[in-house]
Amino acid sequence: MPTVVNSLAATQNVSRTVSVALPGRAYDILLGPGQLGQGGRLIAGRLGKGRCGIVTDANVAAYHLGELEASLKAEGRWKGSIVLPAGEASKSFSQLAPLCEQLLEMELERGDMVVALGGGVIGDLAGFAASILRRGVRFVQVPTSLLAQVDSSVGGKTGINTPQGKNLIGTFHQPSLVIIDTDVLETLPDRELRAGYAEVAKYGLLGNADFFDWLEANASKLFDGDLPARLHAIETSVAMKARIVIADEREAGERALLNLGHTFGHALEAWTGYSDRLLHGEGVSIGMCLAFRLSEKLKLCAPGTAARVTAHLAAAGLPTRISDIPGGEMPTPARLLQLMEQDKKVQDGLLTFVLVRGIGQAFVTRDVGRDDVAAFLDENIGAQA
Ligand SMILES: NC(=O)c1ccc[n+]([C@@H]2O[C@H](COP(=O)([O-])OP(=O)(O)OC[C@H]3O[C@@H](n4cnc5c(N)ncnc54)[C@H](O)[C@@H]3O)[C@@H](O)[C@H]2O)c1
Ligand SMILES: O=C(O)C(=O)C[C@@H](O)[C@H](O)[C@H](O)COP(=O)(O)O
Numbered sequence: 176m177p178t179v180v181n182s183l184a185a186t187q188n189v190s191r192t193v194s195v196a197l198p199g200r201a202y203d204i205l206l207g208p209g210q211l212g213q214g215g216r217l218i219a220g221r222l223g224k225g226r227c228g229i230v231t232d233a234n235v236a237a238y239h240l241g242e243l244e245a246s247l248k249a250e251g252r253w254k255g256s257i258v259l260p261a262g263e264a265s266k267s268f269s270q271l272a273p274l275c276e277q278l279l280e281m282e283l284e285r286g287d288m289v290v291a292l293g294g295g296v297i298g299d300l301a302g303f304a305a306s307i308l309r310r311g312v313r314f315v316q317v318p319t320s321l322l323a324q325v326d327s328s329v330g331g332k333t334g335i336n337t338p339q340g341k342n343l344i345g346t347f348h349q350p351s352l353v354i355i356d357t358d359v360l361e362t363l364p365d366r367e368l369r370a371g372y373a374e375v376a377k378y379g380l381l382g383n384a385d386f387f388d389w390l391e392a393n394a395s396k397l398f399d400g401d402l403p404a405r406l407h408a409i410e411t412s413v414a415m416k417a418r419i420v421i422a423d424e425r426e427a428g429e430r431a432l433l434n435l436g437h438t439f440g441h442a443l444e445a446w447t448g449y450s451d452r453l454l455h456g457e458g459v460s461i462g463m464c465l466a467f468r469l470s471e472k473l474k475l476c477a478p479g480t481a482a483r484v485t486a487h488l489a490a491a492g493l494p495t496r497i498s499d500i501p502g503g504e505m506p507t508p509a510r511l512l513q514l515m516e517q518d519k520k521v522q523d524g525l526l527t528f529v530l531v532r533g534i535g536q537a538f539v540t541r542d543v544g545r546d547d548v549a550a551f552l553d554e555n556i557g558a559q560a
């Protein structure tokens with residue numbers, strides 16, 4: 176049953192609430208158009224006392240900071256705003272330290288909260304800062320990229336990158352509320368929308384074949400800004416993520432399925448130096464194609480499955496091969512393996528992969544030997560691969 180949270184949504188009957196029913200840390204994901212201007216009221220109505228320190232990036236600030244600030248000020252809940260440089264490079268120790276100090280300068284108290292207004296970079300970084308500030312303050316996710324709306328704003332993984340690998344420093348710190356305003360996607364650059372789409376497709380590929388079928392038929396609507404299509408894709412994604420996070424908050428088992436494509440993708444992101452050469456979603460797209468190809472090579476799934484996945488992601492404008500990464504230079508299998516060995520899923524020194532028995536049938540395995548991975552990478556690096 177949709178929950179009505181604002182008048183525009185009420186007339187269109189399009190707002191949704193998905194609950195993340197974690198014992199002691201339950202929170203709601205509010206989804207629909209027109210939410211940003213309601214942010215102050217939603218926070219004040221649901222989270223009791225406390226003022227807000229907004230963290231955002233320069234791109235998002237230019238379009239959307241004013242509206243959120245105004246709505247928090249109207250409720251007497253605004254304490255200050257911090258604007259960081261946009262891009263993956265901000266998820267670093269060098270941005271974390273001044274961010275924490277600026278939040279302290281703002282005199283944000285333990286009963287106050289950090290509001291992350293932005294994509295996954297801001298969500299991960301501001302969430303991490305919130306988790307260590309005065310030993311932990313609440314935070315609210317206001318995701319503005321498609322990727323953040325379908326994935327990173329939910330589930331409580333926070334952190335930063337290091338040269339050794341992606342997200343190797345971080346915490347689990349659940350948000351207290353997630354406010355998703357679909358209207359803000361209108362200002363998101365096309366490349367970012369498509370990168371975020373990789374994580375949408377991931378949900379179908381890891382555990383919902385019907386959803387993948389729907390995406391094959393409807394992805395173009397999503398890219399064209401069709402509201403019902405966007406709402407369906409975002410709601411399906413966050414509902415799947417919420418179910419998995421409730422079952423396995425700390426990734427002892429099932430949650431690792433959300434890492435489909437990430438063992439390869441994170442290594443590629445680290446190899447490209449967390450730069451604009453390869454966005455996170457683009458790395459995930461290539462990584463998912465590799466996971467399907469490896470599964471096919473190991474005869475775990477039917478021939479042709481990887482080609483179907485690759486064709487869909489390519490049609491969505493995403494890279495699907497390591498050789499699609501611009502810049503000429505290619506990684507060696509040894510360097511990628513070295514980076515993959517830093518993956519947080521590694522256990523007893525064994526690489527951990529999310530592989531597939533078919534579309535929507537992912538599983539976690541430690542049964543692929545290092546030499547087999549090296550040979551597979553060798554086949555998949557290079558201009559022809
Ligand atoms: N914590 C998690 O569970 C989780 C899940 C998936 C990804 N992530 C992380 O998320 C990050 C990637 O997130 P991302 O793809 O959102 O990248 P991002 O935060 O860098 O945002 C993408 C770009 O779009 C801009 N932008 C965002 N919203 C905008 C809007 N509405 N209008 C105009 N510009 C806008 C940003 O300024 C940035 O330049 C990676 O670091 C990845 O590791 C985390
Ligand atoms: O929430 C999760 O769990 C995920 O794996 C979602 C991923 O899309 C996301 O990129 C996450 O940050 C990866 O987590 P990591 O633990 O592999 O760093």
Ligand SMILES: [Zn+2]
Pocket residue numbers: 326374437455459
């Ligand atoms: Zn991801």
